[in-house]
Amino acid sequence: xxxxxxxxxxxxxxxxxxxxxxxxxxxxxxxxxxxxxxxxxxxxxxxxxxxxxxxxxxxxxxxxxxxxxxxxxxxxxxxxxxxxxxxxxxxxxxxxxxxxxxxxxxxxxxxxxxxxxxxxxxxxxxxxxxxxxxxxxxxxxxxxxxxxxxxxxxxxxxxxxxxxxxxxxxxxxxxxxxxxxxxxxxxxxxxxxxxxxxxxxxxxxxxxxxxxxxxxxxxxxxxx
Numbered sequence: 001x002x003x004x005x006x007x008x009x010x011x012x013x014x015x016x017x018x019x020x021x022x023x024x025x026x027x028x029x030x031x032x033x034x035x036x037x038x039x040x041x042x043x044x045x046x047x048x049x050x051x052x053x054x055x056x057x058x059x060x061x062x063x064x065x066x067x068x069x070x071x072x073x074x075x076x077x078x079x080x081x082x083x084x085x086x087x088x089x090x091x092x093x094x095x096x097x098x099x100x101x102x103x104x105x106x107x108x109x110x111x112x113x114x115x116x117x118x119x120x121x122x123x124x125x126x127x128x129x130x131x132x133x134x135x136x137x138x139x140x141x142x143x144x145x146x147x148x149x150x151x152x153x154x155x156x157x158x159x160x161x162x163x164x165x166x167x168x169x170x171x172x173x174x175x176x177x178x179x180x181x182x183x184x185x186x187x188x189x190x191x192x193x194x195x196x197x198x199x200x201x202x203x204x205x206x207x208x209x210x211x212x213x214x215x216x217x218x219x220x221x222x223x224x
Contacts, residue, residue, distance in 0.1 A: 001023065001130070001131060001134050001136070001139060001140060001141075002021055002022045002023065002139070002141040002142075002143065003022065003023045003024075003025060003127040003130065003131065003141070003142050003143070004016055004017075004019075004022040004023065004024050004025065004142075004143045004144075004145065005025045005026075005120060005123045005124060005127060005142065005143065005144045005145070005147065006024060006025065006026045006027075006030070006032075006036070006145050006146050007027070007119075007120055007144075007145070007146030007147040007148075008027065008030060008146050009145075009146040009147055009148035009149075009181075009182075010146075010148055010181055011145045011146055011147075011148055011179040011180075011181040011182055012145050012146030014145055014179045014181075015143075015145035015146060016143070017032055017035050018035070022143065023037050023038070024036040024037050024038070025037070025038045025039075025040065025123040025126070025127065026038075026039055026040075027039065027040065027041075027119060028040075028041050028075075028078060028079060028082055028090065029071045029072060029075060029078075033078070033082065036088070037087075037088060037089070038088070038089045038090075038091065038123075038126075039082055039088060039089070039090050039091070040090075040091045040092075040103075040119050040122050040123055041079060041090065041091070041092050042091070042092060042093060042103070042116070042119050042122050044093070045092075045094075045096040048071070048075065048076065079097055079100075080097055080099075083097045083098060083099030083100050084098075084099050089101050091103045091122070091126070103122060103126070104126070104129070107129065108125050108126065108129045111128070111129055111132060112125050112128060112129070112165070112168060115161060115164065115165075116161070117157065117158050117160075117161035118158040118161060118162065120144075120147050120158065120162055121158070121161045121162060121165060124142070124144075124162065124165035124166070124169070125165060127142050127169075128142070128165065128168060128169050128172065128174065131169075131172075131174050132172060132174075137173060140173070140174045140175060141174065141175040141176075141177060142169055142174060142175070142176050142177070143176075143177040143178075144162075144166075144176070144177070144178055144179075144182065144184065145179055145182075147162060147182065147184065148181055148182045148183055148184075149162065149182070149183050149184060150183050159183070159184065162184060163184055163185060166184065166185065187201075187203065187204055187205075189201060189202045192205075193218055196217055196218055197215045197216060197217055197218060198215065198216040198217075198218050199213070199215065200213065
């Protein structure tokens with residue numbers, strides 16, 4: 001069994017959305033939601049009713065203020081439609097719409113901890129739980145597309161959570177496939193402190209790269 005977890009990042013374009021060999025997990029506010037088998041709306045229903053929660057960004061185009069919405073205008077109507085679709089499963093914390101399937105926390109907690117910081121973490125946990133019971137061990141695979149989590153991006157706080165579940169999956173012998181453009185499971189060359197100087201490792205912690213580097217004196221002399 002192969003389960004594809006599909007977010008909204010750039011590598012979503014590489015996802016096997018039309019490949020019938022993959023079971024697709026996705027987000028109901030994704031434009032491709034109709035092609036997914038399981039969809040996840042893991043936010044409190046009260047948030048979906050707040051006008052400001054629906055605003056993604058605002059900008060002035062030179063003539064007027066343009067508002068980009070975080071969810072489609074007919075989002076609640078879409079959720080009702082998905083919940084009624086017998087070919088799909090819509091997961092949520094609670095059944096606030098008829099047809100929604102409550103997330104199986106109790107079953108999953110026997111295998112994984114209650115550690116959810118993103119919609120993708122719910123998808124990963126359910127995928128791991130599902131594949132853990134798969135008899136054909138050699139055919140168990142999770143693919144993750146559109147979950148790129150660059151270190152300077154808005155969703156970087158979710159990276160540790162996703163990588164934890166990836167590690168748990170691989171520890172169970174489940175194959176995890178990541179596209180080249182994803183930053184998950186990759187070394188990130190961020191500046192770190194060493195005594196009173198700042199160093200940037202480029203390949204792995206503790207190893208300086210071949211490029212010339214200027215060591216900067218830090219204001220604090222805290223040793224790490």
